[in-house]
Every structure is written in structure tokens, then in C-alpha cells.
Amino acid sequence: xxxxxxxxxxxxxxxxxxxxxxxxxxxxxxxxxxxxxxxxxxxxxxxxxxxxxxxxxxxxxxxxxxxxxxxxxxxxxxxxxxxxxxxxxxxxxxxxxxxxxxxxxxxxxxxxxxxxxxxxxxxxxxxxxxxxxxxxxxxxxxxxxxxxxxxxxxxxxxxxxxxxxxxxxxxxxxxxxxxxxxxxxxxxxxxxxxxxxxxxxxxxxxxxxxxxxxxxxxxxxxxxxxxxxxxxxxxxxxxxxxxxxxxxxxxxxxxxxxxxxxxxxxxxxxxxxxxxxxxxxxxxxxxxxxxxxxxxxxxxxxxxxxxxxxxxxxxxxxxxxxxxxxxxxxxxxxxxxxxxxxxxxxxxxxxxxxxxxxxxxxxxxxxxxxxxxxxxxxxxxxxxxxxxxxxxxxxxxxxxxxxxxxxxxxxxxxxxxxxxxxxxxxxxxxxxxxxxxxxxxxxxxxxxxxxxxxxxxxxxxxxxxxxxxxxxxxxxxxxxxxxxxxxxxxxxxxxxxxxxxxxxxxxxxxxxxxxxxxxxxxxxxxxxxxxxxxxxxxxxxxxxxxxxxxxxxxxxxxxxxxxxxxxxxxxxxxxxxxxxxxxxxxxxxxxxx
Amino acid sequence: xxxxxxxxxxxxxxxxxxxxxxxxxxxxxxxxxxxxxxxxxxxxxxxxxxxxxxxxxxxxxxxxxxxxxxxxxxxxxxxxxxxxxxxxxxxxxxxxxxxxxxxxxxxxxxxxxxxxxxxxxxxxxxxxxxxxxxxxxxxxxxxxxxxxxxxxxxxxxxxxxxxxxxxxxxxxxxxxxxxxxxxxxxxxxxxxxxxxxxxxxxxxxxxxxxxxxxxxxxxxxxxxxxxxxxxxxxxxxxxxxxxxxxxxxxxxxxxxxxxxxxxxxxxxxxxxxxxxxxxxxxxxxxxxxxxxxxxxxxxxxxxxxxxxxxxxxxxxxxxxxxxxxxxxxxxxxxxxxxxxxxxxxxxxx
Numbered sequence: 001x002x003x004x005x006x007x008x009x010x011x012x013x014x015x016x017x018x019x020x021x022x023x024x025x026x027x028x029x030x031x032x033x034x035x036x037x038x039x040x041x042x043x044x045x046x047x048x049x050x051x052x053x054x055x056x057x058x059x060x061x062x063x064x065x066x067x068x069x070x071x072x073x074x075x076x077x078x079x080x081x082x083x084x085x086x087x088x089x090x091x092x093x094x095x096x097x098x099x100x101x102x103x104x105x106x107x108x109x110x111x112x113x114x115x116x117x118x119x120x121x122x123x124x125x126x127x128x129x130x131x132x133x134x135x136x137x138x139x140x141x142x143x144x145x146x147x148x149x150x151x152x153x154x155x156x157x158x159x160x161x162x163x164x165x166x167x168x169x170x171x172x173x174x175x176x177x178x179x180x181x182x183x184x185x186x187x188x189x190x191x192x193x194x195x196x197x198x199x200x201x202x203x204x205x206x207x208x209x210x211x212x213x214x215x216x217x218x219x220x221x222x223x224x225x226x227x228x229x230x231x232x233x234x235x236x237x238x239x240x241x242x243x244x245x246x247x248x249x250x251x252x253x254x255x256x257x258x259x260x261x262x263x264x265x266x267x268x269x270x271x272x273x274x275x276x277x278x279x280x281x282x283x284x285x286x287x288x289x290x291x292x293x294x295x296x297x298x299x300x301x302x303x304x305x306x307x308x309x310x311x312x313x314x315x316x317x318x319x320x321x322x323x324x325x326x327x328x329x330x331x332x333x334x335x336x337x338x339x340x341x342x343x344x345x346x347x348x349x350x351x352x353x354x355x356x357x358x359x360x361x362x363x364x365x366x367x368x369x370x371x372x373x374x375x376x377x378x379x380x381x382x383x384x385x386x387x388x389x390x391x392x393x394x395x396x397x398x399x400x401x402x403x404x405x406x407x408x409x410x411x412x413x414x415x416x417x418x419x420x421x422x423x424x425x426x427x428x429x430x431x432x433x434x435x436x437x438x439x440x441x442x443x444x445x446x447x448x449x450x451x452x453x454x455x456x457x458x459x460x461x462x463x464x465x466x467x468x469x470x471x472x473x474x475x476x477x478x479x480x481x482x483x484x485x486x487x488x489x490x491x492x493x494x495x496x497x498x499x500x501x502x503x504x505x506x507x508x509x510x511x512x513x514x515x516x517x518x519x520x521x522x523x524x525x526x527x528x529x530x531x532x533x534x535x536x537x538x539x540x541x542x543x544x545x546x547x548x549x550x551x552x553x554x555x556x557x558x559x560x561x562x563x564x565x566x567x568x569x570x571x572x573x574x575x576x577x578x579x580x581x582x583x584x585x586x587x588x589x590x591x592x593x
Numbered sequence: 594x595x596x597x598x599x600x601x602x603x604x605x606x607x608x609x610x611x612x613x614x615x616x617x618x619x620x621x622x623x624x625x626x627x628x629x630x631x632x633x634x635x636x637x638x639x640x641x642x643x644x645x646x647x648x649x650x651x652x653x654x655x656x657x658x659x660x661x662x663x664x665x666x667x668x669x670x671x672x673x674x675x676x677x678x679x680x681x682x683x684x685x686x687x688x689x690x691x692x693x694x695x696x697x698x699x700x701x702x703x704x705x706x707x708x709x710x711x712x713x714x715x716x717x718x719x720x721x722x723x724x725x726x727x728x729x730x731x732x733x734x735x736x737x738x739x740x741x742x743x744x745x746x747x748x749x750x751x752x753x754x755x756x757x758x759x760x761x762x763x764x765x766x767x768x769x770x771x772x773x774x775x776x777x778x779x780x781x782x783x784x785x786x787x788x789x790x791x792x793x794x795x796x797x798x799x800x801x802x803x804x805x806x807x808x809x810x811x812x813x814x815x816x817x818x819x820x821x822x823x824x825x826x827x828x829x830x831x832x833x834x835x836x837x838x839x840x841x842x843x844x845x846x847x848x849x850x851x852x853x854x855x856x857x858x859x860x861x862x863x864x865x866x867x868x869x870x871x872x873x874x875x876x877x878x879x880x881x882x883x884x885x886x887x888x889x890x891x892x893x894x895x896x897x898x899x900x901x902x903x904x905x906x907x908x909x910x911x912x913x914x915x916x917x918x919x920x921x922x923x924x925x926x927x928x929x930x931x932x933x934x935x936x937x938x939x940x941x942x
Contacts, residue, residue: 072899079892083885083917090881090929097876125876254874263871315775322779342779343869354871506871516873520860527856531849531894 069136070143078137085133089124092116096123138251145244152237159206160231163539167585175583177545185542186226189584193230193538203230203538210541225543232536239529246522253519257512262286262295262351264507269361269378270500273301273327276349276507296349301327303337305358305501309430317386317430324355324503340505350509357504359383359390360412362437362481363497368399369490374406380502381412382457387427388414393459394439397448399492405446406491407459410439410477412499425478435499437479441467441488467491540584597715597774601767603708604729608763610701611736611756617694618753624690625833691749695740698756702736705763709733716774721790722781724926724936728766730791731922732759734798738847742802748843750834754805772938781935785865789858796854800918803847807911810840814905841904844911845897852890859883870932879933882921889914 056064068074093101102122106113120127167173178185186207195202208227215221264281266274274280276298308321324340328348338346345352361378368374374396381392389411396406413427416436425438442464448454467475467488475488484495594602709729713720721730739755742748777786814837816823823831834840862883863873874880893910896902926936 072895073902076892076895076899076902079888079895083888083892086881086885086888089876090878090925094876310776312775314773318775319778320776321782343783343865345868345871352871356871508871513867513873517864520863524853524856524860528853531853 066143069140072144075137075140075144078133078140082130082133082137085124085130088121092121092124094122094124096126134251138248141244141248145241148237149241152241155237156234160204160229160537163208163210163227163229163541164585167539167541167583170585173583173585182226182542182544186228186540189228189230189538189540189542193228203232203536204234205230223543223545225541227542228538228540230536230538233533236530236533236535239526239531239533242526243523243530244526246519246526249519250516250523253512253515257287257510257516259287259289260512261508261510262290263509265356266505266507267361267380267502268300268302268505269380269502270302270304272378273299274505275299276351281507296351297331298349299329300348300353301329302503303327305503307358307430307501319386319430322355322358324358324505340503351507352509354506354508355503356506357383359388359502359504360414360432360435360499361502362392362412362435362499364394364437365495365497366394366396366406366408366487366492367495368396368403368406368492370400370403371492372400374399374492378500378502383430385427386430388412388430389427390414391457393457395446395448395456395459397446404443404491405448406487407442407444407446407461407464408439408477408494409442409459409461410437412437414499423476432499435481437477437496439477439479439494440474441477441491443467443489443491538584542583595715596711600708600711600715600774601771603704603711604763604767607701607704607708608760608767610697610704611760611763614694614697614701615753615756615760617690617697618749618756621688621691621694622750622753622830622833624687626830688749691752694752694756695743695749698736698740698752701756701759702733702740705729705733705736712774716776718777719787719791721794722777722786722935723770723772724922724938725766725770725772727790727794727922728762728770730794731797731801732762732766734795735759735801736798738799738802746843750809751802751805754809755802758801758805770936770938772936777935780869783865783869785861785868789861789865792854792861793858796851796858797918797922799847799851799854800915803844803851804911804915806840806844806847807908809834810837810844811905811908811912813837813840814908837904841908844908848890848893848911848914852887852894855883855887855890859887866932875932877933878925878929878931879921882917882925886914886917886921889917 093105095102105122106117116122120129124130180188190205190207193201193203193205206229208229210222210225210227212224213219213222262284263286264276264278264284266281268274276295278284278292278295303325305325306321306323307319310316310318310320322342325337326340326346327335327337328346329335331349338348340346340353340355342355345354347353359381360383361380363378364375365373366375375394375398379392379394381390383390390413391411392409394408396408399405413425413434413436414431415427415429415433416425416438417428417434418425425436442459442461444464447460447463454460469475469488477485477487477494479485479494479496481496481499484493486493709720709726712726712729716722720726735755736759739748739751743752809831812823812828813831813834816828816831817837822828835843862880866875866880867873889910893907893914896907896910925931925933927938
């Protein structure tokens, strides 16, 4: 500790030597007192007023910049900036989370939207400015903890600070008179401070001996004394460093995960399956360091899907349970049955498979005017409300030559209820009790042959002609499973074969997960240790003294008594000579997290 | 009466008991303040000098055998000393009203606990799965933290503010956030609901008490600093609170606990999200604001140790942080749509 004091100002120069910020030690032998503001404030102000000097030079400027960046004040500013910069991401729609919402926003606010888009406000957390703030923060963090680690490694080997001459300036202190000798007092203090566990001492304790000193100048004479200096709470700084290092580890782990991860999404209907290959996914995204060959070639079949919904009046139709029963075929050919539930992803091929959504995929067959099968398959309809009123599109491009292509747009109702006049229908329960397809019919060129990717859930009706009835109203086909209806305008027929369910599966692999968790838990542990470890110093000084005979001595042990300015001055002749006076003080250094 | 209705009635009963407690605490503060004025009239400095005297006494009492006394005494200059200072005047002021307030707070908190338990019974699950229940349990935690701290230290001066906030929260919950007790959707059927949300509520409750302490610290500091507004007679009850340094210390301890709890909330949430949503972090509005809360309180902890920022300025961070906590709870639930939409209320309600 005294080393640090001398570090403050090297003799002969006024340049303060560098000392990591945040390590504050109020106690310094002969220092400015318990507040300790003096030398720190001096070094701080000289550091911050220095840049005004013009003759700083390149190295000096760089060093100054580094000091500023790693200073607590700048870190504080960066922290607040980070908090503020994170907010727009919760207010504005974000591309990674909801690209459709971003498109809507851009359509509604063309001018502002364009500028916001340019400035990266629709992908805040990958934007230049957000990244700049947190990267600067981490640079600042590194610049802060490197010197602190060095200082802490020294502190770990250091001994408790020497017993100060005077205890007066410490907030807690006391003294006592005992029959024991100063040696016994020192030994007892040491034993008590160390605690019962030898391998895990509470305090680091050092005992010392002070020789008697005659009176000199204003200083009173001192008797020979035994001293005990003890300190605890070294792990406080250890925890602090662990916390900050773990944050660094977290950043690295997350970044590695971004580079190595992959994520695929697939819609699978009952009795169908998919294989773990990039081409088999509906969407697939991966990090820069991902290799397609790393995909484990397992395959999976959805045997059936079960959904449960509440039937009570309070939460009618609220979902209660979703379970996908699947059969997984490993690369070696072995098969095993598994279930996937919300909250219980399935581990397969090193990746996790999540149940992210479900719905109905009506199986329909469309025959064109010539009676040829133009389309046959399952079409996933996307649920739009809690009753699973689902929207979908059936595109029929493969009609016989010379015929118009057919597009069918509409909704699927699991439990349809027709309105009184029989023109509109709505779903009243999410289970397929009374399934019904309600479709509008378009004809023309679907535009699928142009090679441009199209959204399978939307039909661009701009160039298509809608089928209308005699009143000019659009024709609405109502089809129940097993039924076949004629398409209007003699376009052909449509058969609603069955209503299989589908599940939306999300397959994800992130090899850095373990390290993310380890770093996060390290940060949590370090934080708790750094905030809850008490830092204490205790000093005891015991010496022989004549105690006035007027004082009653009860028993062989000690008599506690008050010190303070009014206590009788020692030195008067006493009957008891086998008495020691012990003074102690304790002090909690202002710890800087 | 069904169990669900019983739960609601118990909430009202708790709110009533806490309102009376609030009045009792307020009467106590007013009486203390009045007493202060009298003391000042007799001995202008009596009130100020009482506090250091109390500290000294504590240090001396602790002086047993040299080695033992060193570790058994608690830190002198804690909250006790300051609060005791007011009672150490020429004649002790009767704190009967405050004690009635404490008793009623125990009663109100017990009633609230009963309300929460019956709510859980009615819903057949852990009773903190939506906004209404979160508010009930959060208020309960704030009250419990206050009561537990009051067992060890004299923090009766906090009583009117903690009970006041709790009553406010309960009334808002009953009128604006109420949804009937029922089961939960599959995403919430996980033991993490108990841990993640439970710890989040704990953290929020502790943040609440710390916030009250920091507000008092700022008010008291301004009054001591000669603020024209706060120097008025109506604010003299502030003199009965501990000194700003002690309030700051108490606020820091509470905030430190809450910050660790909040860190755990975020980590636990990430672990759960990894299982339920297939990613541990996805910048969902709730995640964004939890992150903001965490950053602001991290800034507070740093500000505390930065020269020129400790004391008053650090306390402002607590105000900002708590505002973010409240927004994270109300604003994010009601204004934004995200994966954390579990309030059970329709957006725009």
C-alpha cells in the first residue's frame, strides 16, 4: 500500500505515475486522511488539465487519448450512450425480427423511413454506431482491467498495511484493559482474525513489534508494543476483474457463435419429413465460417401433431399444449421416436430442433378444364388469430397448354360457423371440428415463369382476373373435406382431400453456446463476489501499562472500558502491573467496483 | 365466493391496511418534524450533534476483548446512528404512530401474501405469469424487503413511501391490469417461469425500495444544501431522515443486491429463451429494455466510484434506472408487441 502512495508522485518530478483508475485506497500512511481525496484529486486533475499543453507530441497525444478512453468518466458516458442507442431498436421495427413490419413502416413513412434506413435504424444492433459504442466500451474495459489486473496481482502478494501510529482518524475504534500480556493479546487477535479454517483465513494477518520511543518534540513517549495488522477482502477486486473479463469472454463467444452458427426453417406436414441438408430447408442462414459439409445428414418424419386448447370460459381457445411426435433417422440408419414441444427442443445431429409454429395444410387437388390434374398437394395456411383462421394461397400454374393459370386465395377455418345470411364464415375454435375452405378464384398469368422469387403466401392479383357471379360479386367457394366443387367460369374442379396439420420447425446449431453460458455465469459470480465481499482492515496495538487501582478488575479476563479524550491518562502509579492496554481500530476502505 | 374472488378481496384488504399504515407513517414523520422544531428552539445544535455522539457510543460499546471487539461490532455510522440521533434529543419522541404503521404493514403484507397464494390456487400454477400477478408479487417483495430491513435497522422513515407506492401499484393492478385467473400457454409452461420471473420480481421489489431511498437522499441533500423550495416548512420532515451519506449507503446496498438479481434475471431469461424461442438473445423489446436497465444500473455503480460523480449525481442514475424498470414493465408490455406479451391484456387497452 505504501508503494502505491509513493507511486503518486515520483520525487523530483511533478508527473504523476500512472495508476489504474478505480483502485482507490483511502488509507495511506501519513496521507491526507480517511477521505483520501487529496492525492487522487491532484493526480486526476493534473491528468485532465495536461492536454491543454500544446507540446504534447504524437506519443503524448496517443497516450492522452488512451488515458481518456480508459478513464471511468468516458466509460460512464459510453455506458449511457449504449443505453440510449439501444432504445430505438425497441421502438422501430427491426429487420432481423420482423422484416414485414419494416416494409410496412417504409411504405407509411417514405421520407423519414428512407433516412432512418440509411442510418441503420431498422437494424440497430448491427448498425455502425451501435457497434462503435460497444466496441469502444470494450476497448475502454480492456484498457481499464489490464493495469488493474497487474496491480491486483501485486496486491494479492502484499501484506496488510502497517499499523498506523494514531487510530484517531478511523471511524470505529475502541480499547480495553486485560490481564493478558501484549504477546497473548496479539496471538489471540491473530487467531481470531484468521478464523477457524486454516486453509481459508478470513483475514490476512501480520503481527509486529514496536520498540519504545522517547518523547520527541510534540510527540509523546511511546511504550514498546505488539501490533496486529489484518486485512480482508482481496477477492473483491478478484471478483471485479472476473466480472469484466467474463464480459469480454461473452463478447468473443457471441461473436464466434455468429460466425459458426446456422439456422434452418422448414415446414413439415404430418407423415412427411425432411432431411438435414441446406436445400431441404425453406429458409437457411449461416455464419461466415459455416461449412455445409458440417451438417449431420439425419432425416426426420412428422408422425403426428397434437394440440390442446382451453375450453373454459375464462381463457377459451387459449393454447395449452403442443406436441410434435417425430421419428428421427440417424446417419447410420437407426431410427428412434421423439417428441418436440415448446420449451423442449429436440437434440439431433448436434443441433436443436424447435417447435416454432403450427397450423393446417389442406390437401387439395385441382383439375383444369380438360380434366387433367393441374395441382395436387398440401398448402400450408398461416394462422392469423387464436381461432386459427388461416390465410393461404393455392397457385396452379401447370394447367394444360392454352388455358389460363389459376390462383386461389382465401382462408381456412378449422371450426367454421356461417353467418345467418350464409355469406360470411368465421372460425370459432382452433381444433378441426368443422373444417372449411373459403376461396376466391383468379385466372391469368401468375408470373411464376419470370424466374423472380415469389412469396408463396401471397398472390399478386394485379394482372389477374377475378371470377365474379351474376351480381358482380366475387365468387366464394366453400369447400369441406371430401367435397369436390366446380371452379367458376368453367376453369375446372377443386377437391378438398384432407386436413393434415403442419409444424414450423426451426433447426439451430451454435457451437459457442457453452462458452456464452460459462462467460455469463462467470460475470454473475464475479459481480456477486465484487459487490458482496466486505473489505476490512483491523489494527490492534497492545502494550503494558500501569492501570490506576481505582478500576475494578473483574475476573481474569478483560474489562472493556471507554477511551476518548476523557479517559484517565496512563502513568499514574498502579497496584496492578500485570495489565496490558490494547487499542484496536478497524476501517473499511472505500472500495471501487 | 370462489377462490379467485377471495384473492381479489384480499388484495383490497391489503391495500386498505397499507393505506392506514401510510397514514400512520405520515403522522409519525410529522410528529418527528414538529419535535425537531421544538428541539431547535431550545438548543439550536442539539439535533445535529446528536448523531456523532451516537456513533461514538456504539464504537465504545463494542470494545470488548481487543481481538473480539474488532470483528463483532457492526459498521459505525450505519443508518441506526442517524435515526437514533433524532430519538436521542432532550426527551425521546413517541414513535407510536410509526410502530402502528409497521404493524399494519405486516398485516397488509400478510394479506397480500394470502391474496397471491389464493390466486395461485385459483389459477392452478405459479401466481406470477401476467402483469396483474407480477404487480401483486412485486409490491409484496418491496414491502417484504422494507420489513426485513426494518428488523435489523430503523428504516421507519421509509414506511410512508414504500406503503404509498405499494398501494398505488395495487390499485393500478386491480383497475388496469386485472385478468381472470387461468392457465398459461405452452411457452410459459416451464420451471423457468418460477425462477426467471420470480427473480425479476424480487429485483424489481428491491429496486423500488432503493429508489425511494435515493429520492429521499436527493431531497434531504437539497434541503441541507439550502434549497429554497425544500427549505420550506412543509419539508421539515426531511430532517428526521438519516443524513444523505447514510441514505446513499443504504440505497447502494439495495441496488447492489437488485443489480445482481437483475443480472441473474437476464441470464435466466436467456437460458429459457434458448429453449423456448430457439435463441438466447433476440433484441425483443423486453430484452432491449432489460438490457437498458442493466446498463443504467451498471453506469450507476461506476458513477458511484468516479470522482465528481458520487453522491448526488450517482443518485440521479438510480432515478433514471428505476424509470427504465417501470417502463420495461408497463410501457413495453402495453405499447410494444414482442415475444414477452404476457400481460393478458389486448394492446391498446
